[in-house]
Amino acid sequence: MKRKIAAIFAADIAGYSRLVAEDEEETLRRLAAYREVVDDFIARAGGRIFNTAGDAVLAEFPSAVDAVRCAIDIQESLRTRNMAYPPSRQMSFRIGITIGDVVERDGDLLGDGVNIAARLEGLAEVGGICVSRAVHEQVANKLSVQFADIGAQEVKNIPTPVHAYMVAMRRGDGSYATPQIKKVTKAEAAPNWMWPLVVGVVSVVAIGVGGFLYFTKLETTRAPAVAVTAPSPASSPMPNAAAAAAPSPSSTMAAKAPMPMPAPSASPMAGKFPADSVPFINERIRNYLAGDYSAAGDYKAFALNVGGFTGASLNQPNEEAARNAALDQCQKRADAAQSPRRCELYAVGNNVVYTHGKPPMPPQPFVRHDAMTERAFASKDFPMVRDPAKVRLENMFVPSAKSRAVALGPGGQYFMVMGASSADDAARRSLESCGAIAGVACLVVAVDENFVVPIPTLLRITGFFHAASNASIVADARDEVVRKLADGMGWNAVAVGTAGRPGLGLKAADEQTAVNSALADCAKRDSDCHLIAIGPFTVGPIN
Known part of the structure; x- marks a missing residue:
């Protein structure tokens, strides 16, 4: 067992049992669709789901900022989906977040941090977010959201009160409302001697109103309507477009x-x-x-x-x-x-009036076709994404109409465009949307039925390779690596040794030849050489 500090995220659907009782099939179908949204947001924010049970989700994040930002994105997305349903059939999550000490056992997390997150979730409003003081202190000056201090809360099975805060949620018009904490006060019973007086006053008022309505002609006016x-x-x-693949x-x-x-x-x-x-x-x-x-x-x-x-x-x-x-x-x-x-x-x-400006884009050409490296698209080989994303690619991208393209971001973000007017249009739009989501330039990985960049199979893809800033390569050798890789055609590989001296395998006809050439070239000027890049990707050992 390993002990660590983590930001813990707990989510649960409000009134789930009632929704199931009223329409089990429809509720389960919508739960699957909503969970897909939740899982995607958690993955994009760098979180990891470590436990699920029915409608509940437990996840860990590397930072409280990531957890709160992810929670806000989830609630805003689900709020818009719920607008299509009557209030009685809306499916809304409550979310609680804390930072706490947890124990990891076989991938699951246990401890007070998990328990407190679950209790905070119970304190949250329907469609809202409740966080602990530790989270508030980490997030307050880093995210442009407002909080309402609800003070110390007594929660089940936690020996000391938990100081909690409510997160402001977005209004229907897009603005944020400051959470209003309602203090319920118990009204004192009226003295017995007042009841006869109250009854008398009400009777007099009723008689007066009845007389007024009887003798007064009421008129109603309607303003003319202009459609x-x-x-x-x-x-x-x-044309079809999808972020995480929606038609x-x-x-x-x-x-x-x-x-x-x-x-x-x-x-x-x-x-x-x-x-x-x-x-x-x-x-x-x-x-x-x-x-x-x-x-x-x-x-x-x-x-x-x-x-x-x-x-x-x-x-x-x-x-x-x-x-x-x-x-x-x-x-x-x-x-x-x-x-x-x-x-x-x-x-x-x-x-x-759009404030975000143009999304980051790579230099043109966005796609360079190379017969030596292109091969048939296979969802299982799509790099840097989790299995649910590969399933979506298989179900949506593969059977869709041309022209289509998928762009990939360095953090595993991806965006697919289907049914575009041309392959160039599909590539551009997928890069624009992926870049806006990732915050950095993305890479077109597939167009129509082919991968259009080298997809390594001998080693595990771990990220994007940028020779000019790669810390594994000694600084005085980076410019030369950039220059030699500039053409980019064929299979290219980069190896380094203990001193950071690079070896290159360039314009090879296949992946194995490029790897062997890079290792051999590195061995001429360094020792203990290993591969760090194949094509546009950094690589590491296959687990």
Whole structure:
């Protein structure tokens, strides 16, 4: 057994037993879909699920910041999914997080840290997050969220009170609300002598109101309604796109509630809309933005998310209505496809308001075809992702229509685009979305039915290889390695010895030849040589 300090995450579905009793089959189906979302977010945040039981999830994270950020992403994603169901059928998690001392045994974690996280989960609001003071101290100045101090809480089987905080959750309009802690106070019973007085007062009031209604004619007025409909930017189904692989829905029309129509103003719409710089979207949407959207002179807005889902609104009575219509249309499309990503405003009028800028991208060309290294795509060989992701690739990417591409990030993030207008478009969009998720440039790994980069099989892939910054290579030799690997064609391998002197195997026809050449070249100038890179990946021993 190994003892360690870890950030422990505990999640459970509120009212799960009631949901199962009302409709077991539908509840279990939705639980599987929601768990897929939860598991993906945990994996992307560097967490590890160490125990599950029914609707409960227990996970560990390397830091409290990662755990809280992951919990917020999960709750926001599930909140949008729940909007498609009536309140009585919504499936919401409670989440508790603490930092504590735990014991690891056969992959499972035991100890007070796990128990306290489970108790904090019980204190959380439905769809909310409750954290311990230790987590609050680690996170308060690192994440832009608010907390409400609920003080020391007596919890079951924990000898000392646990000081807890509630995390502010996002409102429906995208803003964050400060959690309000309600203190329940017990009202004192009214003295017995007051009841006759209360009854008398109520009787007098009732008589007065009845007389007023009898002698007064009540009139009701209704404001005239103006129906406003926003045209869809794509009249035919959009190409499929998926972050962790969700299919794109068909386009739908957005309708806004009736509102009075003021005189239109052209001032917020001045200038041409920069359609060429919009990320994540297909060419059909780009043409719409460059044409109909850019030319429209009334109140309008455009929204998108990193999964490529979009919403546009024209002919709106005011700016707020335009914003709301675009976001609503985009989010409905994303929710229908079970996309875990939130939609955001990209433009109001022709003015870009998107704050994230362009996603990080690698240098062009994004794909270089090489007959020596390309081979048929196989989901089981896809690097750096866990088995659930490989199953999704097999079920969604493999059978989907051309053109399709998958981009991979250095932390195991991935994004697939299916049904694009061309292979180049699929590659670009997968890189843009993957880069936005990962925060760094990604790599196109597969296009259509082939891997388009060398995929090592002799050693385990551990990450991306960057010779210029690789600490295993002695500093004065890195520039030469970068120069010799610049062509990148064929199988290339890099080995180093105890002194960090590199050996290279370049432009080989197969993986084994490149490995042997790199080891032999390293042995000429260093000792105890071992492989550190094959193709674009760092490698290590197969476990």
